[in-house]
Amino acid sequence: MLHQLVLLVAFVLGQNPHQAGHQSTVMGFDQNLTAHHFLLYKDGGAIDIAVKDAANTKDRDGIRAHLPHIAKMFSEGNFDVPMLVHETGNVPGVKALAAAKGKVRYTYAETPKGGRVDIVTTDAGALAALHEFLRYQIREHHTGDSTAIIKRGQ
Numbered sequence: 001m002l003h004q005l006v007l008l009v010a011f012v013l014g015q016n017p018h019q020a021g022h023q024s025t026v027m028g029f030d031q032n033l034t035a036h037h038f039l040l041y042k043d044g045g046a047i048d049i050a051v052k053d054a055a056n057t058k059d060r061d062g063i064r065a066h067l068p069h070i071a072k073m074f075s076e077g078n079f080d081v082p083m084l085v086h087e088t089g090n091v092p093g094v095k096a097l098a099a100a101k102g103k104v105r106y107t108y109a110e111t112p113k114g115g116r117v118d119i120v121t122t123d124a125g126a127l128a129a130l131h132e133f134l135r136y137q138i139r140e141h142h143t144g145d146s147t148a149i150i151k152r153g154q
Helices: 002-013 057-075 080-085 094-099 124-141
Strands: 034-041 044-051 104-111 114-121
Touching: 034 124, 044 057, 044 104, 044 124, 057 104, 057 114, 094 124, 114 124
Parallel strands: none
Antiparallel strands: 034 044, 044 114, 104 114
16 A cells, blocks of 8 residues: 555656656656646645646546546545655645645546646635645746746636
């Protein structure tokens, strides 16, 4: 079980920062052929993973096969994945998100080049924790995503 969780961690949140530069395929999904994005919205946020080349259906299908599991785990208050990826028990925001699991909705959506986990909450504390979590992911994974909070759909 732990081995599967570690593989899932590497898949969902990108290549382990300690292994940057190494080509790896995890769970049918090549980290170097995909782009990970973390988006902050006024009502929550999103985790988006897409293939860089639209013709890469193998990795696109791998994304689509695994992101629903992340939505389910997070919905249950299980944030072990980011803590394992970053080799820390203190990923910002996860304790508050786990405690607020009934106040946050995580929904998987298929995208043309992969998939996305949409995250929505009306709870101010959960929203603050989510934005803290997403900003941490942006920094750790060097995505270049904006840390500004915008209206969903902009």
